Amino acid sequence: MNKKNIPMPNKTGYFGIFGGKFMPESTMRALEELETAYRKYKNDKDFVKELNYYLKDYVGRPTALYYAQQLSKAIKGPKIYLKREDLAHTGAHKINNTMGQAILAKRMGKKRIIAETGAGQHGVATATACALMKMECHIYMGKEDIRRQRLNVLRMKLLGAEIIPVTSGSCTLKDATNEAIRDWVTNIRHTHYIIGSIIGPHPYPMIVRDFQCIIGKESKKQIMEKEGKLPDYLIACVGAGSNSIGMFYPFHDTNVKFIGIEAAGYGIKSGKHAASLVIGELGILHGAKSYLLQDENGQVQNAHSIAPGLDYPGVGPEHAFYKKTKRAEYFAVTDKEALEGFDLLAKTEGILPALEAAHAIAGLKKIARKFKKKDVVILCLSGRGDKDVDIVAETFKLQ
Amino acid sequence: MNRIDVTFKDLRKNGKKAFIAYLTCGDPDLKTTAECIKVISDNGADIIELGVPFSDPLADGPTIQVASQRALKNNVSLAAIIKMVSKIRSKIDTPLVLMTYYNPVFHYDIRNFVQDAKKAGVDGVIIPDLPPEEASQIEMFARKLELATIYFASPTSSEQRKKIAISHSRGFIYYVSTTGVTGKRTNLPDSIKKDVKNLQKITSKPICVGFGISTPAQAKKIASFADGIIVGSAIVEKIDTAKSKREMIKSLGTFIKQMAKAVSI
Numbered sequence: 001m002n003k004k005n006i007p008m009p010n011k012t013g014y015f016g017i018f019g020g021k022f023m024p025e026s027t028m029r030a031l032e033e034l035e036t037a038y039r040k041y042k043n044d045k046d047f048v049k050e051l052n053y054y055l056k057d058y059v060g061r062p063t064a065l066y067y068a069q070q071l072s073k074a075i076k077g078p079k080i081y082l083k084r085e086d087l088a089h090t091g092a093h094k095i096n097n098t099m100g101q102a103i104l105a106k107r108m109g110k111k112r113i114i115a116e117t118g119a120g121q122h123g124v125a126t127a128t129a130c131a132l133m134k135m136e137c138h139i140y141m142g143k144e145d146i147r148r149q150r151l152n153v154l155r156m157k158l159l160g161a162e163i164i165p166v167t168s169g170s171c172t173l174k175d176a177t178n179e180a181i182r183d184w185v186t187n188i189r190h191t192h193y194i195i196g197s198i199i200g201p202h203p204y205p206m207i208v209r210d211f212q213c214i215i216g217k218e219s220k221k222q223i224m225e226k227e228g229k230l231p232d233y234l235i236a237c238v239g240a241g242s243n244s245i246g247m248f249y250p251f252h253d254t255n256v257k258f259i260g261i262e263a264a265g266y267g268i269k270s271g272k273h274a275a276s277l278v279i280g281e282l283g284i285l286h287g288a289k290s291y292l293l294q295d296e297n298g299q300v301q302n303a304h305s306i307a308p309g310l311d312y313p314g315v316g317p318e319h320a321f322y323k324k325t326k327r328a329e330y331f332a333v334t335d336k337e338a339l340e341g342f343d344l345l346a347k348t349e350g351i352l353p354a355l356e357a358a359h360a361i362a363g364l365k366k367i368a369r370k371f372k373k374k375d376v377v378i379l380c381l382s383g384r385g386d387k388d389v390d391i392v393a394e395t396f397k398l399q
Numbered sequence: 400m401n402r403i404d405v406t407f408k409d410l411r412k413n414g415k416k417a418f419i420a421y422l423t424c425g426d427p428d429l430k431t432t433a434e435c436i437k438v439i440s441d442n443g444a445d446i447i448e449l450g451v452p453f454s455d456p457l458a459d460g461p462t463i464q465v466a467s468q469r470a471l472k473n474n475v476s477l478a479a480i481i482k483m484v485s486k487i488r489s490k491i492d493t494p495l496v497l498m499t500y501y502n503p504v505f506h507y508d509i510r511n512f513v514q515d516a517k518k519a520g521v522d523g524v525i526i527p528d529l530p531p532e533e534a535s536q537i538e539m540f541a542r543k544l545e546l547a548t549i550y551f552a553s554p555t556s557s558e559q560r561k562k563i564a565i566s567h568s569r570g571f572i573y574y575v576s577t578t579g580v581t582g583k584r585t586n587l588p589d590s591i592k593k594d595v596k597n598l599q600k601i602t603s604k605p606i607c608v609g610f611g612i613s614t615p616a617q618a619k620k621i622a623s624f625a626d627g628i629i630v631g632s633a634i635v636e637k638i639d640t641a642k643s644k645r646e647m648i649k650s651l652g653t654f655i656k657q658m659a660k661a662v663s664i
Contacts, residue, residue: 021533029557281506299502
C-alpha cells in the first residue's frame with residue numbers, strides 16, 4: 001500500500017516502475033506547461049470554485065449512492081451500493097474530467113480542444129464542455145466505433161463538435177488516440193488535448209485521476225452516512241481505467257479492497273479481448289510504461305470488447321502499479337457475461353447500464369459467493385446504457 | 400571512431416553537408432529493402448536511416464504509416480531488420496541508423512538490442528518517443544559500445560531542453576523543421592535558419608534538419624546553413640509508387656542522386 005507521505009506519481013510521473021513521459025520532443029514543452037498550470041490552479045480558490053459550481057449545478061453532483069436491494073438479493077451476495085455516475089450530465093463519469101480540463105485549458109489560453117473517444121462518452125463530455133466554454137472542438141473516433149456508437153456520434157455533432165473518423169489500424173480507441181496525438185504534435189501551440197482516461201504521458205494520468213476522484217470522495221462520505229463505516233470492497237470496470245481509479249484512489253490509504261473488471265471479449269484464450277492487466281506484458285504505448293497487449297516483436301495488438309470504452313490494448317500506469325503491488329485485484333469477464341450483467345441490472349433494478357459498467361455487474365455476479373453476506377460493496381456504475389441499446393438489441397434479437 | 404563521426408569529420412573537412420536518407424524496412428519486403436539500401440548508398444547518401452515498422456507510429460504522417468502497415472503485414476520484426484543489416488554491412492560502408500519507436504526495443508531487451516545492433520553494423524539509433532530523460536538505460540549500454548544516440552530538438556523546445564538534447568546526442572542532433580508529423584510539406588517555416596544557427600552557437604555537434612523536406616530546392620536551401628538534411632516520406636513514396644522493381648530502383652537512384660547533388664552544392 002502506498003504510504004501517505006509518498007506522492008503518486010513522483011516528480012517524473014512514475015507510479016513505481018509505471019508511467020513516465022515517452023513522447024516526441026515537440027510535445028515536451030506543452031506537457032511541462034500543462035503540469036505547471038495544473039499545479040498552479042488545482043488549489044487556486046477561483047479555479048476550485050468555478051469547477052465545483054459547474055459540477056454541482058451543471059453536472060448534477062453529487063451523484064446518488066443507491067442501495068441496490070434487488071440486485072443484492074438476486075445474486076445472493078453482499079450488500080451492493082451503486083455509485084450512480086450514469087446520472088451525471090451526459091450520462092457517464094467522463095464529464096468530471098472534461099469539465100476540469102476545459103476550465104484549465106481556458107485558464108491556459110488554449111482555444112482549440114481535441115480529444116479521442118471510444119464509446120463516444122468522452123467525446124460527448126468533451127463536446128459538452130466545449131459548447132459550454134465556447135471552445136473549438138475536434139473529436140477523433142475510430143470508424144468502427146462510429147458505426148457501433150451512432151447515438152453518441154449524433155450527440156457530438158449536435159453539440160457543435162467536428163468528428164474526425166480514424167481509419168488506421170483497428171479503427172478503434174487506440175488508433176483514435178494515435179491520431180489525436182498527431183494532431184496535438186502539429187497544433188501544439190494553441191491546442192489542448194483532453195485525454196479521456198488515466199493514460200498518456202505524465203501529467204495526464206495524474207490530472208485525469210484527480211478530476212475523477214470526486215467519485216470516490218463522494219462515495220466515502222455517502223457510505224459513512226448510510227452505513228456508518230467504510231465499504232469492504234470497491235468494484236469497477238477497467239478499460240484504460242478512469243472510473244475505477246476515480247473510485248479507488250480516495251480509499252488508497254484505507255483497508256478497503258479494490259476489484260477491477262476487464263473485458264475478456266470472446267474469452268482470454270481466443271486472443272480477442274482487452275485484458276491488459278490480466279495477461280498483458282510491460283511495454284510503452286501512448287507515452288507511458290504500463291501493461292500492454294503485444295506480440296512477440298513488441299507490436300501492439302488490437303483489443304476486442306463488445307464495450308467500445310473497454311476496447312483498448314493498454315491500461316493506466318496507476319492500475320499497473322496497483323496490480324504489481326497487489327493493492328487491487330483484477331479479473332476479466334466475457335462479452336457474453338457482460339450482456340448477462342446488462343440484463344440482470346435492467347430486470348432487477350430498472351437501470352440500463354452502459355456495456356462498460358455491465359462488465360462490473362457481471363464481475364460482481366461471478367464472485368458473489370466469495371463475499372460474506374454482511375460485506376458492503378460499492379460498484380461504480382460508470383455510465384448509462386442508452387448508447388448501447390442497438391448492440392444489445394441485436395444480440396438479444398429484439399424487434 | 401563511429402562511422403557517423405567519421406562521415407561528418409570528412410564532410411566538414413571538405414566544406415560539405417550530409418544527405419541523410421530514410422526508408423521503412425520491410426516495405427514491401429526485406430529483400431527489396433536491402434537492394435534499396437545499396438542503391439541509396441551507391442547514389443550518394445551520406446547516412447541511411449532504417450525505419451523499423453511499428454503498429455502505432457504516432458510521430459509519422461500517412462506515407463510512413465502506410466509503409467509500416469505494409470511491412471507489418473509481412474511480419475517484419477526488429478530482429479529480422481538487424482539480421483538484414485548484418486548481411487549488407489560487408490557491401491556498404493555508409494553509416495546506418497535505426498529509427499524505431501521504443502516498444503520494439505524495450506520488448507527486445509535493451510541490452511541485447513544495443514549489443515546485437517552494434518554487432519550487425521548499426522551505427523546509431525533514433526527513438527522519437529524516447530526523450531533523454533527516459534533513456535538512461537539505453538545510453539548506458541550504447542556509450543560502452545559507441546552506438547550513437549540521436550535526439551530531437553524542435554521549434555517548441557525550451558532553451559533548457561535544447562541543451563539536454565545536445566548533451567545527450569552522439570553523432571548528430573535531429574532538428575525537427577516544424578511541429579507535426581513526418582511527411583512532405585510545400586512550405587517550411589523561415590524560422591528554421593535562425594533556430595539552427597542558434598543551436599550551432601551552443602554546440603559543435605552536427606545539426607541535421609528533417610520532417611517535410613522533399614525537393615532538391617528545399618534540400619539545397621536548408622543545407623546552406625544546417626550540417627545535414629533528412630528526407631524520408633519522399634523516398635518511401637518513390638519505393639511505393641513504382642510500377643515495377645526495375646522502375647523503382649531506377650527512380651530511387653535518380654532521386655537520391657538529385658538530392659545528394661542539391662545538398663553538396
